[in-house]
Amino acid sequence: MTVSVQPLALPRARPGGPGPLRLAVCAATIAACVPYLTIKIAWLSGSTAGWNDAAAARDSALYVGNAITMGMDAVAVPVALAFTFRWGRRIPAWLVLAPIWVAVGLLAPIVLAVPLGTLLQALFSTEPLTGGEGPVQGWVYGVVYTGFTVQGLGLLAAFVLYARERWADVFTVRTRDVPKGATQPLQLLMARTAGVFAAVFAAAHLFWAFGGTAGLRGDELAHRTVTQQLADGVWGVLALAGAAALLAIVRRRGRPERLLVPLAAAWVGAAATFAWSLYSLLVTLAQPGFLASGTTAAANLTALGGLLAGMLMGVAGAVLLTERQSARPTASSTP
Template sequence: MAGARASLGGMTTTVFTPLGSAGPGRFRVAVCAATIAACVPYLVLKIAWLSGSTVGWNDAAAARGSALAVGNAVTMGMDAVAVGAALAFTFAWGRRLPAWLVVVPIWFGTGLLAPIVLGVPLGTVLQALIDGTAPVRGSAGGLQGWVYAMVYGGFTCQGLGLLTAFVPYARLRWADVFALRTADVPRGATHAVQAFLAHAAAVPTLAYAALQLVWACGGTAGQPAGEGMNITQRTVAGAYGLLALAGAAGLLAIVHRRGGRLYVPVLAAWTGAGATFAWSLYMLIITVGTPDFLDARSTPLTGLALLCGVLGGLVTGLAGAFFLAERQSARPTASSTP
C-alpha cells in the first residue's frame, strides 16, 4: 500500500491507495512498446507465410505443407500471447487476471526465450571472432540467412523486454517471494510431495543436460554421421544444459530450504524448468511432425534426450506449482491485513 497525507478540518489523516494505482510510468510503457515492436516483424512474417507467400525461403516447395502451416499458426499465436503479456505486465488490469492465466504463458515463454537471449548473441560474437563467419551460411532448413537474423534478433529483444516488464509486476503481485529467506519458509502439507517430485525430476533433467553439454563441448553423440554444430549452435546447446542444471538445483534448494533470498532459487527453478520443458516439447513435436523439414537430423538418442527434457521440465514445474500455490494460500487476505 502507498500512503498520502490529507488535511480534514484541521486534522491530518493518511489515505491508503493500492500500490501501482498511479499508473505504470513512462519507463514501463516504453518497455511495453519496445517489446511489442519486437514482436511485429515475426508476426508479419508468419501472416505472410500463412497467406501463401514464400518470402525468405530458398526453396518454395519447402515452404508449403499442412504440418508447416500448423506450426506457423501455433508460433504466430505464441508471439501474439507475448504481446498480451507485455500489456498485462504494464497496466493495472493485468494484476487482476487469475494467477494461472499469467503464470503458465510467461513460464513457457521464459523457457523459449531464455536460451536464445543467453546463447544466440554470445554465440554469434564467438563465431564471428573465431570462424569469421555468420551463424547461418546460405540457408537454414531452406530459409535465407536474413530470416534467422530477424527472427532471433526479435526473440532476444522480446526476452529482454518481457523480463524487464515482468520483474516489477511480480514484485507487486507476489511481494513475499522477494522478501522471504528460503530457510524461513514453513514446510506445508505438500512438502513431502514437492521433495519427491524434485528428486524424481532431477534424474531425466541431468540426462538431458549431459547430452546438451556434450554437444556444447564439440561432441557428436546423438548426431548423424557427418553432421556437426557451428559455434552458435554449440553455445545455445550449452545454454540449454546449464539452464537445465540450474532448474534442478533451484528446486532442490527450495525443497531443502537452502540458500539466501527465496527469489534466487525460485528464479533458477522457474527459468531452468521452463527452458527444459518448452524447448524439448517444441523440438519433439517438430521432430515427429515434420521430419522432412528437419532433413532427418534427429537420431534415437536425440529423441530420448528431448523426452527426458519434457519429463524433467514438466515435473520440476509441477513441483514449483505446488510450492507457489501453497505460498499463495498462506498469504494473509486483504481483510486480515492492517
C-alpha cells in the same frame, strides 16, 4: 472590485497507472514482435520472400507450423499489455504465469546464446552465421532472432515490474522462512526425480556443446554452428541450475538468502528445459514418417527426459508457492 482567477485544473494521472518505464518496455516488446509476425503472415498468405527453396515454402506441414508459431508469438502482445496496465493485476494468477513461464523458457536460451554465439562465430569461425545454405535466406535469421532477443528482455523486465506489485513479499522473504507444509515430502520427491532427468538431459546437451556428435541427425551435423553448440551448453547449464535451485528451496538448505534468487534460477531452468524439449518432440512428431526420418533415439530420449524434468520442476514449484500463499494470513485476519 477584484476578480480572482482560478488556475486551470489539469487532469491528473490515475493512481496506480503505468509509469514511463513500464510503457516504454511494453512498447519495445510489442514492436519486437512485429517483424516476426509480419514474416509469418506473409508466408501464410503465399509469399516466398526470404526463401531459397520456394517449393519447401509451400509444404502443408510447414504451413501448419507457421500458423502455430505465429500464434505463439502473438500471445506476447496481450501478455506485455497485461504486465503494464492495471487490468492485468485482476487476471487470475495461473492465467498470467502459465504463458510467461513458457515464454521465458523459449526466449531465455535465445537471449543467452544467440548474441554471444553470433559474436564468437563472426570472430573465430569461417562458417556462415546461418550455418550454410539452407531453405531460408540468412537475413530472415537475423531479423527473427534479433526480435526474439528483444522480446525476451522486454517480457522479463515487464514481468519483474508486474510481480513486484502483485507479489511484493516474494522479493523480500528468505528461503528458510518459507514454512514446510503438508506437501513438502511430495515436493522433495518431485524435485529429486526431476534432478535425475535433468542430469541426463544436461549430460547429453553438454556433450553436444563440447563437440560431441553421437545422437545428432545428419542435417544437424551438416549445418552445425558455434551458436548451436553454445545453445546446447546453455540448455544443459539451465537444466542443472534449475534442478539444484528447486532442491535447495524444497529442502530449505543453503545460506539464509532471499527466496527470489533460487526461485528465479528454478523458474528459468524448469521453463527452458520443459519448453524446448516439448518443442523438439512436437517438431519430430509433425514430420511425415518421422520414425523413418533422420531423427535419432538419443535425441528423442534426451528431449523426453527434459520434458519430464521441466514438468516435474514446474509442478513442484507451483505446489510450493500455492501452499505458501494459502498459509499466509488473509487481510481480514490480520490486525
